[in-house]
Amino acid sequence: MSNENKNEKRDKIRQKMIERQSEAKLVRKIVLIIAIIFIITVGAAVGGGYFYIKSAIQPVDPNNNKDQQVEIPIGSSSTSIGKILEENGIIKDARVFKYYVKLKNETGFMAGEYALKPSMTIPEIISSLKTGTINEELVFKITIPEGKQLLQIAGIIAEKANKNADEVIEKLNDQAFIESLMKKYPNLLTESILDENILYPLEGYLFPATYSYYKEDPTIEEIITPMIDKTVNVVNEYQIAMEEKELTVHELLTMASLIEEEATEKVDRDKIASVFYNRMATGMPLQTDPTVLYAQGEHKEKVLYKDLEIDSPYNTYKYPGLTPGPIANAGVSSIEAALVPDESDFFYFLATSSGEVLFSKTLDEHNQKKAQHIK
Template identity: 65%
Template sequence: MSKNEKKKYIYEKLVEQQSEARLVRRIVLVAAVLLILFAAAAGAGGYFYINKALQPVDESNTKEVKVEIPIGSTVTGIGQILEDNGIIRDARLFRYYVKFRNESGFMAGEYNLNPSMTLPEVIASLKTGTLMQDVVMRITIPEGKQLAQIAGIIAEKTDLNQEEIMNKLNEKEFISKMMDKYPDLLTEDILDEKIKYPLEGYLFPATYPFYTEDPTLEEIITTMLDKTKAVVEEYRGQGEEKGLSVHELLTMASLIEEEATQQVDRAKISSVFYNRMETGMPLQTDPTVLYAHGEHKDRVYYKDLEVESPYNTYLHKGLPPGPIANAGTTSLEAAVNPEETDLLYFLATPEGQVHFSRTLEEHNKLKNEHITNQ
């Protein structure tokens, strides 16, 4: 082979090797991209699966199920029993959750549990030994109720009257005792001098079973606060990401609860509130005005908007000092997951519809169409 032929051969080999190298790099790059996309998809799918599994099996189903936990049951065994009885979604996730949270002290026995319970509630029941008993009394607190209304509901079920209950719920010694019992839930925020009632918005809407004929008011309230604590824990992290303390989270959720006429409107209403705060606009939500007046009205007039109160969001920017009612999970969910919009106005019609708009001009037009001529 001549010198020129040898050079040509070497050159061709180099070109071939470079071509192969480019092909290999391209294959590696494509494989890496596919691997990243697969990992991201798997991670997202895993996140949504875990998030779903942590939610109650059926939030609206409060029908009690008798569940027996045998002596000597392992966490794995307890999780499987709970899944088989429809109390939790996934036994394996229950085991991981218990291990991650370092939970222990589960007690054997027969329990009354229901599919609306969150994982923290189920765990708390199994740890405290709330054994199966006949329910003697139930107290149902609907969504959107204010503290005075809740006191009235409790009064109907007990020997106490509404005034006695309200006095107790606002008693400094009682509030201090509850704050010591629930330090992560009841913070110094509820002692702000502008707050109307410290426990407003902190008694979660649910049906509460009681197993004695005459539970004390403290027993009733602690049962409700236990529920509130368990539910709020599910949203605390997302609230902090939005820059909201627990108190602010419950306050925002209460505004959404009072304004929403349909479940589907809540994320949009939440969006309007966040957009307004970001642009420096007052929230201007009528329920805060009614709360300031201390009365319910079917319609708010311009003269009502003049009430001097820290709760009046027409006069004061930002959130009011505290919640104006109790909020359910759908409003808490909307408070931490507002819809991404550029909306700044909404209008609830007498027929229960909610119309959203981006400008004051659009809003006033809707107002003339649906409200002014009523």
Template identity: 65%
Template sequence: MTKEKKNNQSLDKNERKKMINEKLAEQHSEAKVVRRIVFILTIVLFLLFAGLAGGGYFYIKNALLPVDETSKEEVTVEIPIGSTASGIGQILEDNGIIRDARVFKYYVKVKNEAGFMAGEYKLKPSMTLAEVIDAIKTGSVMQEVAFQITIPEGKQLTQIAQIIAEKTNREQKEVLKQLNDQEFLKTLMEKYPDVLTEKILDEQVKYPLEGYLFPATYPFYEEDPSLEEIVTAMLDKTRSVILEYIPLAEEKGLNVHELLTLSSLIEEEATESVDRAKISSVFYNRMETGMKLQTDPTVLYAHGEHKDRVYYKDLEIDSPYNTYQVYGLPPGPIANAGTMSIEAAINPADIDSLYFLATPTGTVLFSDTLEEHNRKKEEHITNQ
């Protein structure tokens, strides 16, 4: 190899080495830039998160403070019967008593506050959120309650009409007549379109408002409220309760009318100690297998009278409510149902039973087969 060739090779090696070093330097420089960018982005994101968290914290902290600590103004605020936490929060915000209705809603939920009482209150913008909540929980209202109407669970419309009549010095017939008046019903349907649907006007429905007047105690602050005011208070409560369950009911394929109908069957079949969810499951299992519900309370409702025992001759009544003759749910509710029965209607137990039997002691026995059911019936009912 000549000297000239050696020099050229040496030159080539130096150039390659130089190029490699330059490339490494370039890559090192790029890596530094990337690391710098990542570092800056991390700092920015951290500051942004901290800012949002801090801002959220100070916003909530500020929302919990009185609207005006120095104010001596008293504001008259009315909390309607059946108001939800969201509704109460909005009323308080609109009246300048609290800063933020959403914060009120979540504060109530986190603190597990409940038992808010309807009525008219004298509240001040200088009150803390805790003071406001305490006031509407203890019922520090402006007016004294003139009277109360208590509607127990499992009551039928005729019984509710009698309770209203006794409390308001009216005749039961007069009350029942207005509760079934078509024009009156249409007015209510316009006011509660998400609860009162055309289903209540079906010609097979015995009483349109059956099952829609929620069981609760209703305070009234006037000596002689109109029947419309009384029914409106009850429907306000029904709406506030039932709206929470509508999405779950729809998942089960039930509309509002069907939900209240199924809930009423569970309510009428239940005893104090019974697991309503199991009764609900039996009804679902029967409908899914194409069986009739065959529940005695529907027969009694069709007859329009209460009996301690249903006989075979009673089952022959020709009525769309007689679930020994018709398939599926009856045309409408047969009584008003409480929250426990409504929840059971949308959350049935996971059992395969097709039969249940209420014993004279109040125990309810569940069976998967007719043979098993008849055996229990023979043991606990026939031989009694």
């Protein structure tokens, strides 16, 4: 190859390198420009969001101390309370209020008619709603203990609210009423409560707690709405655990109710839960006496062998797995036991007359304890 050709080739290579370097510089400039635009955009969004939220939690009008009458209905959630406050000009943004309440884990809001000011901060508003700074007087309270069944709860409601027990039960089982509640609480009250084997659709869904009422004659819906709202709030705290355990809300409340009905003050609910899960894992029936009594619709101190023959899907001596639905309401401790049971090899447990619960790995061991403690 002649020197002339070599030089020509070198010139072409040099030219291509120059072109590539120019292209690389251009690409770097474009990437840099895009990066700068992205950073500015994100920064503006974050900054704008920060200033928006900061503004939203400030008083609507710091100089307006005029009382605004605001009614918070019984059973209102933080979402509905936020909307009411925004509509009445007490806060700037209902969504910010909702997330502020969740972030601060604020609960215990009371129903009633409040005198609130546009000059109040969100913490002041929350404090007022929690401490009961209202214009209405407390009329009555209803306390629903843990482990109560729907018929018992209906009796408590009738007594405290001065209503007819039969009318309360009829309302709690009314198909149209149930369907209206399902529309209101779609994530809690699912189609599972309408299963043909379910005795009472709302069984297990009225959370055990004390509820305050400020009307002389509230409707049944106004009475039970706070109870269902409470169940929603409790269940929502365990969404991740439910997903990990692969339990639906209905299954969770059903398992928790079985644990609740078998538990005593002295028992470790986690161990009872482990027995139930161990049995289900091996296909063994749960064989828990409270389900037999629930199927019979009566309360007895002792379950007899003839009672075990009742043909009901709630009879866990005849049918394996969970009952069609809860057999009572369950407290937080039983719900948590259903989600995080103890890791054990137990398949049997026995409650003694003193309230102690004895756990066994084998049937022989169980029968020995039974002979020793059950007379």
